[in-house]
Amino acid sequence: MKILLVEDDRLLAQEIANALRAENFAVDIAMNGEDGQHLGDTEPYDVAILDLGLPKIPGAQVLRAWRKNGRQLPVLILTARDGWTDKVDGFKAGADDYLTKPFRIEELVMRLRALVRRASGHAAPRLVCGPLSFEAQTGVFELDGLPLKLTALEWRVLECLIMRKDAVVERSVLTDKVYEGDAGTDSNSLEVIVARLRRKLGKAMIETERGRGYKLTAGPP
Known part of the structure; x- marks a missing residue:
């Protein structure tokens, strides 16, 4: 499984990437919305992890651009915000799931596996x-x-x-x-x-x- 991680917190991004690589996933990291949007548009990924609060281009805008360009990969959004409206904006932009920071890496891994499984047409685990x-x-x-x-x-x-x-x-x-x-x-x-x-x-x-x-x-x- 190849994952795109778009997260501007360098320490958190490295922690997530290390944990995912320990689960045998391949991970590319983008530190801002501009780089993340470019990678999502040009590289083949099974799933993306997308922070909403990104520099250069906000996460929701990145996601809307992917969907407009026909990119249908599953996307899990990350947000540190408590407001439900932020999550709603993410889903309106085309998100498939979300996690609110802080979160457990184990839960993130399970959600990613479920997203990819459903996208591949396999409902059963x-x-x-x-x-x-x-x-x-x-x-x-x-x-x-x-x-x-x-x-x-x-x-x-x-x-x-x-x-x-x-x-x-x-x-x-x-x-x-x-x-x-x-x-x-x-x-x-x-x-x-x-x-x-x-x-x-x-x-x-x-x-x-x-x-x-x-x-x-x-x-x-």
């Missing part, structure tokens, strides 16, 4: 593909009922694939959503990560669509 299951609320994969040990990059690839199971996920989409500037290194190449996953899941579960990308399937009957 547990996704199943043959012997593989994924608890979307906790981020835990199991294979044949046993926890599956994965590296951070393996987890990101597999999470992207299971969210779109039985559909081809293009290589460019996987690369954009999985890596944080290290996609060019040999040890972290997409082919290497997929090969590792095949050794753990069985070769038949991840199909290669030549010239396109990869598809997660239930494997042989």
Whole structure:
């Protein structure tokens, strides 16, 4: 999962980003509304965390611009304000959920997972593909009922694939959503990560669509 975090409080932004990366998410940070709006318009994200009180361009204005430009990614707004009217403005601008500061990181993670799950068309928190299951609320994969040990990059690839199971996920989409500037290194190449996953899941579960990308399937009957 690739997340855009638009937050002008540098310490809070780093705290949130570190916590999300510990959950295997890829995170880009923008420190003002102008940079956040640009990233949201030009980069592929699964979800955005957007503070309302931003310098340069207010958060609600950023969100209205995204929606006007056809960007439909789920957006969770953050606000330190107590007034209900601020939250209403956020929802009118196109927000999908909100949190009022201060908040617990654990709640933020659960809300983000729920937003992405619904946006992917999965209402249930547990996704199943043959012997593989994924608890979307906790981020835990199991294979044949046993926890599956994965590296951070393996987890990101597999999470992207299971969210779109039985559909081809293009290589460019996987690369954009999985890596944080290290996609060019040999040890972290997409082919290497997929090969590792095949050794753990069985070769038949991840199909290669030549010239396109990869598809997660239930494997042989």
